[in-house]
Amino acid sequence: MIGIIDYGVGNLFSLQSSFRAIGQEAVVSGSAEVLSRAERLVLPGVGAFEDAARKLRETGMGDFVRSQAAEGKPLLGICLGMQLLFETSFEYGEHPGLGLLKGQVVSMAGRIPQGLKIPHMGWNRLEWTGGELLKPSDGEFVYFVHSYFAQGCEDSLAAVTEYGIPITAAVERDNVFGCQFHPEKSGGVGLAILDRFCRI
Amino acid sequence: MITKRIIPCLDVRNGRVVKGTNFQGLRDVSSPVELGKYYSDNGADELVFYDITASAEGRRLFTDILKEVAATIFIPLTVGGGINTVEDFDRVLKCGADKVSVNSGAIRNPDLIPQAARLYGDQCVVLSADVKRVEGQFRVFAKGGREDTGMEAISWIKRCVSNGAGEVVLNSIDTDGVKQGFDLDMLEAVSNAVDVPVIASGGAGCEEDFVELFQRLPKVDAGLAASIFHFGQVKIPDLKKTLRDNNILVRL
Numbered sequence: 001m002i003g004i005i006d007y008g009v010g011n012l013f014s015l016q017s018s019f020r021a022i023g024q025e026a027v028v029s030g031s032a033e034v035l036s037r038a039e040r041l042v043l044p045g046v047g048a049f050e051d052a053a054r055k056l057r058e059t060g061m062g063d064f065v066r067s068q069a070a071e072g073k074p075l076l077g078i079c080l081g082m083q084l085l086f087e088t089s090f091e092y093g094e095h096p097g098l099g100l101l102k103g104q105v106v107s108m109a110g111r112i113p114q115g116l117k118i119p120h121m122g123w124n125r126l127e128w129t130g131g132e133l134l135k136p137s138d139g140e141f142v143y144f145v146h147s148y149f150a151q152g153c154e155d156s157l158a159a160v161t162e163y164g165i166p167i168t169a170a171v172e173r174d175n176v177f178g179c180q181f182h183p184e185k186s187g188g189v190g191l192a193i194l195d196r197f198c199r200i
Numbered sequence: 201m202i203t204k205r206i207i208p209c210l211d212v213r214n215g216r217v218v219k220g221t222n223f224q225g226l227r228d229v230s231s232p233v234e235l236g237k238y239y240s241d242n243g244a245d246e247l248v249f250y251d252i253t254a255s256a257e258g259r260r261l262f263t264d265i266l267k268e269v270a271a272t273i274f275i276p277l278t279v280g281g282g283i284n285t286v287e288d289f290d291r292v293l294k295c296g297a298d299k300v301s302v303n304s305g306a307i308r309n310p311d312l313i314p315q316a317a318r319l320y321g322d323q324c325v326v327l328s329a330d331v332k333r334v335e336g337q338f339r340v341f342a343k344g345g346r347e348d349t350g351m352e353a354i355s356w357i358k359r360c361v362s363n364g365a366g367e368v369v370l371n372s373i374d375t376d377g378v379k380q381g382f383d384l385d386m387l388e389a390v391s392n393a394v395d396v397p398v399i400a401s402g403g404a405g406c407e408e409d410f411v412e413l414f415q416r417l418p419k420v421d422a423g424l425a426a427s428i429f430h431f432g433q434v435k436i437p438d439l440k441k442t443l444r445d446n447n448i449l450v451r452l
Contacts, residue, residue, distance in 0.1 A: 011296070013271075013295070013296045014270055014296050014298075017270060018274050021271075047321060117395060117396065119322075121367075122202040122203060122245075123203045123245055141203060143276060144202075162201060163202070186275075187240065188274075190274060191274060
């Protein structure tokens, strides 16, 4: 069973449906008791980092996720959920993340060439750099929507995408995985990535 | 780099796609779920569902259908039609929509776009503008293109974007249905005025119209059409190959 962590951020309907589409039972829950029975955890998220990080703290889900990851349970962060895996975000101030991966989340503004639109929204190509989850998806297009990105994460980098500069598209370190793009909105390529996560 | 997007638009009334299609192999050519899946499997980068229902009963049917679509199709979904309040945003987002497009609702209620952008983020709010030339000016029309609002379109679109619209669908009433190509002059004026993605709508009749659109106006991000896709005059996989052969980046 897949446990989709519900901490009051974003709409989890598509994510749950996409697991169902690949024949996996997925439970959406905010209960540590329910989620601790899951074999794998997914940390979703849309919106602002500060708000999401605060909700993780207030619901106790942050500590729960950290302890589950420390026990070796596979964890996949998606979009803002991936950004929350890092140490720090500089989205409107400076905010601590879960610190499961080394790196910081920074704005694209001023770092990508002028004339490129922010958010980075649409289908962009994956360039695999390491790890197991993304390897078969090298060169495929996936769907992105974000204005901030992770850097300083060389030790977990799994894939980049080119948007004037290389943008962190996925990370992987031991049992901790993250996708900046939305696998649940990336057609068959995205479903294949979720399917591989279920077999790791 | 980000690809250009090709987006079919499906008008839905009382839970059924209006204007039948002639696709082989579809059991039910008016089923939004089957048609949506067909497009998703055949290269569409995104789908737009437009609810043209007037009744409350039809609206409930639409949200049921939308849920079914979102449980079956895993590409971005934009939903429009009858979006007048943030409660309408909430209703369709809960059914699995990724973006919500507003048109007359934003004209009637100037607070709708800023309110929705604050709640759901700019990337979620799409301004759909029906624009027509009147007395040498680009004018915004409301109520499905039937009513001249008297507002100049470029300043209206700029205002909506600065209020939080994260994307603009520009539908030219002048070229809509004519099938002689997109309204490049109007699109150029809009894409020079805003720095959010602009989606061209109205006027496409053949593959070459999309090639011309993206070659002449590299700032335009996507092309949207309805009947030419529904009736198979333009097949999306062929269109994308043609675009690729013309050095336009697409997802194949």
